[in-house]
Amino acid sequence: MNKEESKSSEVIFFRIKKERKEKWKRMCRERNISLTGLIVDSVENRIMDDERRKVLVFIEKQDNIFSKIENNINQVAKMVNGQKYISEIQLELFSEQLSEIAILKARQNAIFENIYALLSK
Known part of the structure; x- marks a missing residue:
């Protein structure tokens, strides 16, 4: 994330089950990526x-x-x-x-x- 993006970043809250969140976090650790990156890249098909x-x-x-x-x-x-x-x-x-x-x-x-x-x- 560059400086411009961090200045204008917004926070989004959403609910998911704890098991799903843990699964996503585990996947991120294995792939050495951030949870934010996983979500944003997935949503934006990048x-x-x-x-x-x-x-x-x-x-x-x-x-x-x-x-x-x-x-x-x-x-x-x-x-x-x-x-x-x-x-x-x-x-x-x-x-x-x-x-x-x-x-x-x-x-x-x-x-x-x-x-x-x-x-x-």
Whole structure:
């Protein structure tokens, strides 16, 4: 909650059974989120803070995978430059793999755009 929201915050009281409240509090502890966040995000149909954290970890993991792929591409390029030769079959296979990587990267970027749209809610 930012400073503007805290200055203009209102209090809402509502009644629920004690068992339900305890269940919600337990869920919040397990997910490391606040009860207020759970209620507000649920009512406003927004992604929960714990889910947002999981998504960011996923994005970071994907970025690391593509970094490793890019490193491998550089290693192949250095090898070919050192040998000054690559066979036609190796070149064709390498080109196919680069094309597949480009397709996967484009799909990943489209997924990330959707994720960012959800996170911005």
